[in-house]
Amino acid sequence: xxxxxxxxxxxxxxxxxxxxxxxxxxxxxxxxxxxxxxxxxxxxxxxxxxxxxxxxxxxxxxxxxxxxxxxxxxxxxxxxxxxxxxxxxxxxxxxxxxxxxxxxxxxxxxxxxxxxxxxxxxxxxxxxxxxxxxxxxxxxxxxxxxxxxxxxxxxxxxxxxxxxxxxxxxxxxxxxxxxxxxxxxxxxxxxxxxxxxxxxxxxxxxxxxxxxxxxxxxxxxxxxxxxxxxxx
Numbered sequence: 571x572x573x574x575x576x577x578x579x580x581x582x583x584x585x586x587x588x589x590x591x592x593x594x595x596x597x598x599x600x601x602x603x604x605x606x607x608x609x610x611x612x613x614x615x616x617x618x619x620x621x622x623x624x625x626x627x628x629x630x631x632x633x634x635x636x637x638x639x640x641x642x643x644x645x646x647x648x649x650x651x652x653x654x655x656x657x658x659x660x661x662x663x664x665x666x667x668x669x670x671x672x673x674x675x676x677x678x679x680x681x682x683x684x685x686x687x688x689x690x691x692x693x694x695x696x697x698x699x700x701x702x703x704x705x706x707x708x709x710x711x712x713x714x715x716x717x718x719x720x721x722x723x724x725x726x727x728x729x730x731x732x733x734x735x736x737x738x739x740x741x742x743x744x745x746x747x748x749x750x751x752x753x754x755x756x757x758x759x760x761x762x763x764x765x766x767x768x769x770x771x772x773x774x775x776x777x778x779x780x781x782x783x784x785x786x787x788x789x790x791x792x793x794x795x796x797x798x799x800x801x802x
Contacts, residue, residue, distance in 0.1 A: 608641045610786050614743055614775055619735035623745060627771075630801050632791065639773060639786040647776055647783045653718035658710060667715050670708060683709065683736045690742060692731040703729055705744060711778065721774055721783070723748055726758045728767065728795055732802040744774040747798075750790045764796040 614620050615636045627634050656663045671689070674680045679693035688709025691697050700706040705721040721744060723729030729748035736742040750770040751758055761767035771788040 610636050610639050610773065611775060611784075613737055613741070614773070617735075617737055617743075619733075619737070620743065623733050623735075626802070630798060632793070634771065634788055634791075638789045639771075641784055642772075642787045643785045645783045645785070646781050647720050647778070648718075648781050652720075653716065656715040656717075658713050658715055663715055667710060674708075681734050681736065681742075683739045683742075685739050688736075688739065690734045690736075690744070692734045692744060694730060703731075705731065705734070720776060727751055728761060728763055728769075730795060730799060732799075740779045741775070741777050744776070746772040746774065747793075747795060748772065750787075764794060766792050766794050768792050769795065 610620075620636075624634060624636070658664055658667065671686070674689050674691065675682075677691075677693075680689050680691045682689045688707070688711075691700070691706040691708070694702045696702060698706055698708075700719055701722070703723050703725055704719050707716065707718045707720045709716055723731065723746055727748040729746055731744055731746050734742060734744045747769050749758075749761065750768055768790050769792075770790050773786040773788075775784045775786065776782070777784075
C-alpha cells in the first residue's frame with residue numbers, strides 16, 4: 571500500500587516537473603519569437619561602437635539613424651569551402667596562432683575580440699590570401715583554430731567595408747557601403763567611384779555561436795564614395 575502511494579507521488583511529481591520545463595521552454599520560445607527581428611537588435615544599437623559609428627556618419631552629412639535600417643536577409647556563415655579548422659593541439663598550430671595574433675596587433679582595419687584570441691581583418695587590400703572585398707576572420711574557438719572568409723561583397727556595386735567591431739566574443743558587426751542594386755543583376759550600370767551614386771549601408775550582424783548572419787539595410791542616399799572613404 572505504501573509502495574503504491576510512493577509510486578503515485580513519484581509519477582505526479584514527474585508530471586509536474588515535466589509540465590514546468592515545457593512551460594518554461596515555451597515561454598522562452600515565445601519571448602524569442604516576440605522580438606522584433608526586422609529592426610537592428612537592441613544589443614547592437616545600444617553598443618558604444620554602433621553609437622560612435624552612427625555619430626561619425628552624421629558628422630559626415632549622412633543622415634542615418636537606427637530606425638533607417640530594416641532586416642533584409644538571414645544566412646548561415648560557416649562554409650567548409652571558405653574555412654580551415656585546426657585543433658590547437660596539433661603540431662605547430664599553437665605557435666602559428668600566437669604569431670598571427672602578434673602580427674595583426676595595432677593594425678588599422680584589424681579589430682580584436684575582448685578575449686584577444688580572435689580578430690577580423692576588413693582592410694580593403696589583399697591580406698593573408700584574402701581579396702580586398704573579403705572579410706578575413708581568424709580566431710580560437712575553444713580548442714579549435716578557425717581561419718575563414720565569413721563575408722564578401724560585390725566589386726561591381728562599389729562595395730566598401732568601413733568598420734567592424736565585436737559586441738562580445740561571439741557576436742560582431744560589419745558595416746558595408748554598396749550601391750543599392752542586386753549583385754545578381756545581369757546588367758549593372760557602371761558608376762565611377764568618384765561620381766555621385768546611390769548607395770545603402772548594410773549592417774552584417776554575425777553570431778558565431780548561432781551560425782547566423784543577419785543583414786540590415788539602410789534607406790538609400792546619394793554620395794561620392796571616393797570622397798567619403800577617407801573621412802570614414
